[in-house]
Amino acid sequence: MPVEPQPLGRRERNKQAKLERITAAASQLFAEYGVDEVTTQQIADAADIGTGTLFLYAKTKGELLLLVQNLHYAAALERGRAAVADTETALDGMLALIAEVVDCNRVQVENGRTYLREMVFGDPSEPHHAEALSIVAQTQQAVAEILVERAQVAAPEAATLAGVVSAIMFMDLAASVNVGASNQEILAQIRTQLAAILPR
Template sequence: MSLASQPLGRRERNKQQKLERIIAAASELFAEHGVEEVTTQQIADKADIGTGTLFLYAKTKGELLLLVQNTHYAEALERGRTAAENVPTALDAVMAIMEPIVECNRTQIANGRTYLREVAFGDPEEPHHAEALAIAGQTEGAVAAVLVRDESIGDDEAATVAHIVTAISFFSMASNADPAVSNDLVVDDIRTQVSAILPR
């Protein structure tokens, strides 16, 4: 039996169960009240752990939000990649990637804005922040991959444009924090800006 296939020991199972309880508790409280209105003590109480234990998994409330949201963002990116696979034009393929990410970010608008702030300004040494940056990098990679389908766009140009597309998308999501602004309007805003920078 390989090391990878061996069952987890009791200590590892206990750690995994605590992590799952933390994620479930934080997800529920953040969705219901918004990240700014929730305390780490409330999350610890709901997860049935001490606050000291909570901070072993995430040192700040921002890191807790990243812990919760990174999975959702990764899933949104995967939906976008799948949607873009058979989209023929570069602009439509880029937007097929970005639309699920916009939807994910705006599920709870205040949390989405806080998530983007944490990605931009959080501590890159923290593991959940590093994971968020990796997801942003994967988003750029997905955009670059659809751009290079056009043989006139080289790898370097695609990577540069993908970086700009991601920046546009993050800024548009962060600046449209009014719940009265629909997801479609945010997507249209991103589309308009991206269409202006795509190679013609």
């Protein structure tokens, strides 16, 4: 007989409610003003908590950005996985997946670029950073699956190529030269590069 999950206690419910308020406040303020223009005090005030409490959930503003963007990235990855089903070729499948990530990352361009920097240079022992890296790994796994299924690439090679695909995507998203580019222009650049590395 399956064991039903126990309801959360009051303390855990309070912690979850605070986390949700922090995430909502940071998400709104970052989207409206950009991460560089928002202070932790503003986020704490908007979440109706003290700054000391805020730092229990995220030690730095960079970690707060990771907390917020991880949720958006995970949702974008799910949309991308679903979009792959409407494509036929490996290249189109990868681009359908990547397009959702690009759109998510560029809702607020500087926030997206800062998120990528935090992902690369942040503290890997910090839980929000570890979660970001986990989502990247899931993205690479999804790319590898497309390569195996649609381009008949062996699994080990597909995993290596998926890492290259990820590097191409993140480099194009982070590059200063692309700050003013449209999402479609960035996707066109990515398409050209992916077409060049796909097995013939």
